Amino acid sequence: MSTSVDERSTVPMAMSEAERRAMQSDRIRRIACVGLIAALMLPAMGWAQAASSPTSAQVVRVVEANAYVTPEGKLRRSGRVVIENGVIVQVGGERPAGTVVDGYEGGVLCPGLIDCHTGLGVLGPLGEHAAAVQPRVRARDAFNRYSWQLRAALEAGITTFGLVPDDENLVGGRVAVCQTASPEGGARALTDGGPLKLSLAPGVFKVDREPTSRSAALGMLREKLEAVHGGSNSSAERDALRAFAEGRLAGWLTAPSGADVLAGVQLADEYGLRLTLIHTHDARLVAGELGDAVEGVVVGPLGMMAERRDAEAAKRFVEAGVPVALAGGLPHQPADSLRIGACVATRAGLPRAAARRAITSEPAKLLGLGKWIGTIEKGYQADLVVFSGDPLDLRSRVLAVYVGGCRVYVAPATATQGDRP
Amino acid sequence: MFDNRDVMISSVTQHRSGRFARAWWLRWPVLVSLAWWLSGANLISAQVRPLAIEGATVLTGTGEVFRQGTVVLQGGKISAVGRKVKRPLLARRVEARRKYVTPGFIDCYTVLTLRGKPRSGVATARAADAFDWYARDEIEAAWRAGITAVYLPAHVPDGTGGLGAVIRLLPHGSPDDVVLAGEAALCSSVAGRGGALARVKTTEALRRGFIAAREYREACEDYEESLKEYEEQLAARSKKAKADAAKKKASGKAKGPNEKKEGEAKAGKKEEELKKPEEPATDRVNEVLLRVLDGELRWRVEAQDPAAISNVLDIAEEFHLALVLEGATGAHLCAERLAALDVPVVLWSQPAGLAYQWKQGEQGCAAPATVLQDAGVAVCFGSGVLPSRGSEPRLALGVARAIGQGFDEVAALGAVTSEAAALLGVEDEIGRLVPGNRADVVIWSRHPFAPGARVERVYIGGREVYRADGDE
Numbered sequence: 001m002s003t004s005v006d007e008r009s010t011v012p013m014a015m016s017e018a019e020r021r022a023m024q025s026d027r028i029r030r031i032a033c034v035g036l037i038a039a040l041m042l043p044a045m046g047w048a049q050a051a052s053s054p055t056s057a058q059v060v061r062v063v064e065a066n067a068y069v070t071p072e073g074k075l076r077r078s079g080r081v082v083i084e085n086g087v088i089v090q091v092g093g094e095r096p097a098g099t100v101v102d103g104y105e106g107g108v109l110c111p112g113l114i115d116c117h118t119g120l121g122v123l124g125p126l127g128e129h130a131a132a133v134q135p136r137v138r139a140r141d142a143f144n145r146y147s148w149q150l151r152a153a154l155e156a157g158i159t160t161f162g163l164v165p166d167d168e169n170l171v172g173g174r175v176a177v178c179q180t181a182s183p184e185g186g187a188r189a190l191t192d193g194g195p196l197k198l199s200l201a202p203g204v205f206k207v208d209r210e211p212t213s214r215s216a217a218l219g220m221l222r223e224k225l226e227a228v229h230g231g232s233n234s235s236a237e238r239d240a241l242r243a244f245a246e247g248r249l250a251g252w253l254t255a256p257s258g259a260d261v262l263a264g265v266q267l268a269d270e271y272g273l274r275l276t277l278i279h280t281h282d283a284r285l286v287a288g289e290l291g292d293a294v295e296g297v298v299v300g301p302l303g304m305m306a307e308r309r310d311a312e313a314a315k316r317f318v319e320a321g322v323p324v325a326l327a328g329g330l331p332h333q334p335a336d337s338l339r340i341g342a343c344v345a346t347r348a349g350l351p352r353a354a355a356r357r358a359i360t361s362e363p364a365k366l367l368g369l370g371k372w373i374g375t376i377e378k379g380y381q382a383d384l385v386v387f388s389g390d391p392l393d394l395r396s397r398v399l400a401v402y403v404g405g406c407r408v409y410v411a412p413a414t415a416t417q418g419d420r421p
Numbered sequence: 422m423f424d425n426r427d428v429m430i431s432s433v434t435q436h437r438s439g440r441f442a443r444a445w446w447l448r449w450p451v452l453v454s455l456a457w458w459l460s461g462a463n464l465i466s467a468q469v470r471p472l473a474i475e476g477a478t479v480l481t482g483t484g485e486v487f488r489q490g491t492v493v494l495q496g497g498k499i500s501a502v503g504r505k506v507k508r509p510l511l512a513r514r515v516e517a518r519r520k521y522v523t524p525g526f527i528d529c530y531t532v533l534t535l536r537g538k539p540r541s542g543v544a545t546a547r548a549a550d551a552f553d554w555y556a557r558d559e560i561e562a563a564w565r566a567g568i569t570a571v572y573l574p575a576h577v578p579d580g581t582g583g584l585g586a587v588i589r590l591l592p593h594g595s596p597d598d599v600v601l602a603g604e605a606a607l608c609s610s611v612a613g614r615g616g617a618l619a620r621v622k623t624t625e626a627l628r629r630g631f632i633a634a635r636e637y638r639e640a641c642e643d644y645e646e647s648l649k650e651y652e653e654q655l656a657a658r659s660k661k662a663k664a665d666a667a668k669k670k671a672s673g674k675a676k677g678p679n680e681k682k683e684g685e686a687k688a689g690k691k692e693e694e695l696k697k698p699e700e701p702a703t704d705r706v707n708e709v710l711l712r713v714l715d716g717e718l719r720w721r722v723e724a725q726d727p728a729a730i731s732n733v734l735d736i737a738e739e740f741h742l743a744l745v746l747e748g749a750t751g752a753h754l755c756a757e758r759l760a761a762l763d764v765p766v767v768l769w770s771q772p773a774g775l776a777y778q779w780k781q782g783e784q785g786c787a788a789p790a791t792v793l794q795d796a797g798v799a800v801c802f803g804s805g806v807l808p809s810r811g812s813e814p815r816l817a818l819g820v821a822r823a824i825g826q827g828f829d830e831v832a833a834l835g836a837v838t839s840e841a842a843a844l845l846g847v848e849d850e851i852g853r854l855v856p857g858n859r860a861d862v863v864i865w866s867r868h869p870f871a872p873g874a875r876v877e878r879v880y881i882g883g884r885e886v887y888r889a890d891g892d893e
Binding site for chain 1: 562565770771772773774775776777804807808809811812813814815818819821822824825826830870871872873874875
């Protein structure tokens with residue numbers, strides 16, 4: 001911010017009107033840029049503050065179980081994680097002396113599960129349907145921290161979730177990344193600067209507003225993107241769209257059919273967009289055509305009775321080399337739907353390591369937090385779930401959940417375990 | 422065969438003196454095998470030949486486990502199971518090391534392949550007749566889930582439907598092989614959705630149905646009695662008439678012709694007074710209900726809220742019926758009563774959504790199967806109503822989830838095999854890997870409840886009906 005203040009002070013008093021106007025628009029652009037950077041950094045700062053909050057500060061905690069999920073998604077024996085100030089500082093190795101140890105006999109340490117596509121704890125609909133393009137809308141504003149659903153999700157092992165604007169708008173707004181708990185106790189929003197949500201679902205085409213057809217929708221999207229590139233659309237409120245058009249902000253496109261997927265790939269190619277697709281049904285047709293054009297695919301939700309082609313979708317994309325994150329579809333699915341989806345996909349042939357990544361590290365990356373959460377590795381936020389076995393095994397239970405190094409849930413039967421000095 | 426052999430012998434003798442004479446003994450095995458193939462005997466032997474699945478972990482469904490065990494299938498039945506079972510002569514061998522073998526799973530409630538619904542109140546409509554033998558895709562989806570037999574309901578949204586059936590998923594099989602029980606249970610449902618009034622109405626209709634059936638039986642019994650009485654009277658009268666006639670004959674000569682006529686008229690008048698009792702019309706619906714009242718047929722009721730469940734329990738108690746509950750949302754609230762009345766429950770394996778669970782309030786339960794099991798209620802699983810036509814009934818996943826919520830693991834396998842068969846009254850046919858039971862067997866790549874477990878082969882009646890892609 002200080003740079004912009006300096007700039008303002010050095011503006012000469014005597015200036016032609018045209019120059020001043022040009023200067024002003026430039027200044028606005030700069031301010032917007034700085035503002036955007038600040039907005040992107042804010043959550044990081046918030047996160048750092050949260051991590052150093054008094055409840056977890058100066059406490060070195062060791063969580064021990066029989067195995068842990070590696071960054072590659074494999075299970076490795078001897079799970080020991082040392083947490084300091086809410087951050088993982090050591091995985092494996094020797095136990096530091098004089099620390100609090102939470103031991104879980106037979107347990108498996110898994111990164112906190114991340115459901116990247118939910119409407120958890122939302123008041124009213126997650127979308128404004130008056131106009132089809134709403135880059136300003138932030139899903140975070142609809143977030144209800146006090147919703148009962150958050151606790152149910154937490155007890156099922158979900159620590160982080162994406163709050164995604166609904167499928168009824170061509171441009172639906174910004175995805176918010178939220179957590180079901182925090183070291184302070186209650187739920188919190190990590191960032192509201194998540195990806196921009198786009199959609200080509202049938203709900204976009206309405207009779208009482210544009211667009212009314214698929215081709216009109218794609219035409220409208222192109223128009224908006226070109227307006228940004230042409231510079232005629234420079235108002236500050238269009239920042240999100242501009243950042244997206246310039247490839248600085250990721251976009252998530254709901255693409256119900258294979259044709260929508262191809263349209264998305266074409267747009268990404270043409271304008272150099274960072275695009276993630278939300279697609280399941282036609283994976284067997286389009287998986288081979290994605291290549292490197294998209295950042296990843298969100299598959300799901302996969303119910304226990306999912307059709308065969310849907311169940312195979314994750315496998316098809318992974319085989320084609322496309323990163324896959326699974327969506328649980330809360331709150332319209334059961335609380336453990338993310339794991340159910342992973343199990344369904346695994347039974348349909350998805351490798352188990354890829355399935356574990358698809359509910360932890362991959363969604364973290366797609367949400368733009370791949371360096372902070374979703375992995376048990378040094379330097380990552382200590383969001384952990386202790387399962388009684390393989391997280392992919394529906395027979396295993398959640399024993400405990402940690403967010404930011406704090407134990408926020410302990411299953412009733414294991415309440416006596418852990419916390420031994 | 423003998424003809425072929427004759428041909429062979431003659432051909433051998435022909436060539437003995439010819440160019441290949443010194444190698445005739447090399448030729449005859451070729452000719453014998455040729456004759457074997459031509460005679461079609463190989464086709465017969467393929468069916469008669471026993472099949473030995475070896476080296477697998479055998480889960481018999483009764484709780485027994487044989488590591489590196491063998492299962493021998495012969496003549497459509499299981500002929501031997503165990504650890505040290507000798508492979509029979511000429512048996513085909515299926516190597517299944519590190520794999521798991523279980524009885525074919527039994528889905529205790531599915532609408533898979535079911536076409537149409539019975540009209541309300543038609544207790545004689547049979548679900549077996551609505552089974553679509555040619556719905557190959559759906560049947561294959563069941564095989565992929567390790568399911569070899571299903572219970573098909575004949576439900577209506579509210580009230581009494583038809584007769585449920587137990588079906589083996591064996592396309593092209595004979596009806597005897599496919600329909601294990603065409604009349605397995607009478608299906609009813611009490612929908613809780615219409616509010617308390619609708620529920621009370623339905624309950625009352627069900628009760629009236631059973632009362633009407635009882636009255637029908639009484640009417641039938643009355644008829645039998647009065648018919649007997651009538652016949653007795655008729656016999657007595659004809660005897661009397663004969664005696665009278667003999668008397669008249671003896672005394673007739675003395676009397677005049679007028680007197681005789683008078684006497685005949687009197688007798689005719691008396692004959693008219695004796696009326697044959699009216700036979701009540703045969704009512705097949707009531708006859709089905711009577712079979713339920715006699716405990717010959719189970720009464721399967723779908724009830725999705727605890728108030729409806731307790732209403733149904735009242736009726737079952739009142740009429741001493743063999744009740745089975747289906748769906749049973751909120752059954753955990755009446756678990757103790759269910760246990761006391763010995764009523765088994767079929768739960769649907771697909772869990773409800775989080776938002777819906779909340780709407781159910783207290784009736785929603787995270788682990789209904791566990792609560793019921795702990796109370797001593799027999800629990801089985803069904804895939805329930807499938808969300809769409811292409812949906813797959815992944816029964817094993819639903820059961821694995823129940824285990825994760827505290828359901829006993831050994832009982833869990835039983836709940837989809839032996840216990841399910843017992844619930845359906847076909848425990849001597851399917852659901853257990855014991856000699857004499859039908860050879861409905863599934864080979865899994867891992868433990869059926871383990872992550873990534875996949876069905877590799879399915880045998881029904883000893884015949885391989887399914888093999889996973891890529892399995893050689």
